[in-house]
Amino acid sequence: MPVKDWLPAAARAKAVDRKLKAGEPLFHLGDKTSGLYEVVSGRVRMTRVDRTGHETVLYESGAGETFAEASLFSPAYHCDAIASTDAVVRVYPKSAVLDAFAKDPKAVQAFTATLAHQVMGLRTRLEQRNIRSARERLRHYLALNVGADGRTVTLRGTVKDLAAELGLTHEALYRTLAALERAGAIRRSKGKIVLRRGQGRSI
Amino acid sequence: MPVKDWLPAAARAKAVDRKLKAGEPLFHLGDKTSGLYEVVSGRVRMTRVDRTGHETVLYESGAGETFAEASLFSPAYHCDAIASTDAVVRVYPKSAVLDAFAKDPKAVQAFTATLAHQVMGLRTRLEQRNIRSARERLRHYLALNVGADGRTVTLRGTVKDLAAELGLTHEALYRTLAALERAGAIRRSKGKIVLRRGQGRSI
DNA sequence: CGAGTGATTGACTTAGATCAATGACCGTGG
DNA sequence: CCACGGTCATTGATCTAAGTCAATCACTCG
Numbered sequence A, B: 001m002p003v004k005d006w007l008p009a010a011a012r013a014k015a016v017d018r019k020l021k022a023g024e025p026l027f028h029l030g031d032k033t034s035g036l037y038e039v040v041s042g043r044v045r046m047t048r049v050d051r052t053g054h055e056t057v058l059y060e061s062g063a064g065e066t067f068a069e070a071s072l073f074s075p076a077y078h079c080d081a082i083a084s085t086d087a088v089v090r091v092y093p094k095s096a097v098l099d100a101f102a103k104d105p106k107a108v109q110a111f112t113a114t115l116a117h118q119v120m121g122l123r124t125r126l127e128q129r130n131i132r133s134a135r136e137r138l139r140h141y142l143a144l145n146v147g148a149d150g151r152t153v154t155l156r157g158t159v160k161d162l163a164a165e166l167g168l169t170h171e172a173l174y175r176t177l178a179a180l181e182r183a184g185a186i187r188r189s190k191g192k193i194v195l196r197r198g199q200g201r202s203i
Numbered sequence C: 001c002g003a004g005t006g007a008t009t010g011a012c013t014t015a016g017a018t019c020a021a022t023g024a025c026c027g028t029g030g
Numbered sequence D: 001c002c003a004c005g006g007t008c009a010t011t012g013a014t015c016t017a018a019g020t021c022a023a024t025c026a027c028t029c030g
Helices: A069-073 A094-101 A107-130 A134-145 A159-166 A171-184 B069-073 B095-101 B105-128 B133-144 B159-166 B170-182
Strands: A016-020 A025-027 A034-039 A044-049 A055-061 A078-083 A089-095 A153-154 A187-188 A192-195 B014-022 B025-027 B033-039 B043-050 B055-061 B080-083 B087-093 B151-156 B186-189 B194-197
Touching: A016 B151, A034 A069, A034 A094, A044 A159, A055 B105, A055 B133, A069 B105, A089 A094, A094 A107, A107 A134, A107 B055, A107 B069, A107 B105, A134 A159, A134 A171, A134 B055, A134 B133, A153 B159, A159 A171, A159 B133, A171 A187, A171 B133, B033 B069, B033 B095, B095 B105, B105 B133, B133 B151, B159 B170
Parallel strands: none
Antiparallel strands: A016 A089, A025 A078, A034 A089, A044 A055, A044 A078, A153 A192, A187 A192, B014 B087, B025 B080, B033 B087, B043 B055, B043 B080, B151 B194, B186 B194
């Protein structure tokens, strides 16, 4: 996902940062596409407004995420983007990106590979959401995120962040963690969860 | 998503169909990648097995879907694939696809655009799953799937299929539909849902 | 004509959302 | 240097929407 991984430095040099206040629009449906975006800080929400005037959220990107990748291949944006908090976004002009692709086949390939991985990851997260039980959902996550030792999961953020990623309330997650720890299935320490013997079936 | 849309006929001609019995493996983690797959019929499940021997489902693809796109850029599969029902899959050999990409820049671009759209769609579905209420979840879906007239949603399958897509039990969905119809927010007819005046706020 | 599946609705149960409160930390501005 | 406001971590009590179990009816397909 990090732009660094696939976009040549020459193209990255053309990026422009833009500061947005909460509620400030970045682009609207139908606007000519200017490029793809990366959220540097804050959050940006992509929405679509239906005929009755109601707004429906397509998704909300947080720091580090990119969005509007599809706009590279489309002349106009297909939705609105609005900062939901004060935010800084980085625009990679379409021309710079497409030029890089034309000149450097490696770049397209890397970008495409990145997207393919994203698709994979998103499908996995969607599958996770099909699991109703908080405990099993958490186990699914843990099973797929153990480190090289096969038993340590390093949290990428706060427990609240994890709750959001899992689609649970933070309270539910705290309780589930507490229950698993009480049952001896996991052990917790600062920013880490260590799996232990016999955590039983997955799925 | 349909392969037809981005892969030139020449490459498509190299595809090979393979029949699988329920439970039959298609490939295993670490196998050399042979190409990307399309599910012709049945379902195929991608799983990963953790050190404790438990299997975790990454995702399950149904008829019409493609999977293992990322394998085009990787020498070995990163998970197992097993038919969860009797199934027919179509393999597009890696070499055929990559050749097509090399010879026809349009093809890479089309593929990349397809992936970008998939990412968009998946993010939207994930956002949808963040909505807890069955009613609002349904509304979110309806709002994003109205036809050109702005009020008709054509179901792509049975109501049960829709329930699965929404991540609800079919019973819950039936009840929600019934409630919305009773409230006059929608009207149903064979394979269609028509929105009516004043369905209130989204999100 | 059964068997299998979708559509639908009822009754009941429960897991997780909600509301609330507390303590630990952290940065910061006076 | 410390008090204060804000956020995270955690746990309790309560409530309800959605899951689960179950039954019925309408179809469709050999």
